[in-house]
Amino acid sequence: MNLFIDLVRQLSRVCGVFASILIASAIVVVCQMVVLRYFLQASTVWQTDYVTYALVAATLIGSPYVLLIKGHVNVDLLPHYLNLSSRRVLAFIASVCGLAFTLLLAWKGYELFAEALNGGWVTDTIWELPLWIPYLSLPLGVGLLSLQYLADILALLSGRDMPFAMNSHSSFEGE
Numbered sequence: 001m002n003l004f005i006d007l008v009r010q011l012s013r014v015c016g017v018f019a020s021i022l023i024a025s026a027i028v029v030v031c032q033m034v035v036l037r038y039f040l041q042a043s044t045v046w047q048t049d050y051v052t053y054a055l056v057a058a059t060l061i062g063s064p065y066v067l068l069i070k071g072h073v074n075v076d077l078l079p080h081y082l083n084l085s086s087r088r089v090l091a092f093i094a095s096v097c098g099l100a101f102t103l104l105l106a107w108k109g110y111e112l113f114a115e116a117l118n119g120g121w122v123t124d125t126i127w128e129l130p131l132w133i134p135y136l137s138l139p140l141g142v143g144l145l146s147l148q149y150l151a152d153i154l155a156l157l158s159g160r161d162m163p164f165a166m167n168s169h170s171s172f173e174g175e
Helices: 001-040 047-068 079-080 082-118 135-156
Strands: none
Touching: 001 047, 001 135, 047 135, 079 135, 082 135
């Protein structure tokens, strides 16, 4: 179990690096597009599509890393006032709900990807990018997010991690 948790966490870190590279490449492409359009008076064909799809892919593929570092926006008011065992139960329920949602979204994302691949769908732009390429980021990113949820659940159940990344005592227990 520890090996699985460590492998998923390492994969989530790789996803974070890949998402950062996608964002950096989108910035470079926007700069290139500005130079082409406004300084060289040249037309751009693929740049807008690339930037849009790269930022969406960065969001989806980077999501396991965000969950790993607990970087998502949450309200920890309730866990703050609960004792450790109640926090564990709440964290377990929240993680199982998150896992169920991401599994469903990954499945539906895979169906969309497969339909685009089998149907030969392309963008409605001059570039005519095959849509299976950007659509792949949905089942891939959310599928990896599901793995991170599963690793978090296992770490919580094994006592390896504290729920809600908090200390074992709440502020009302005499800290």
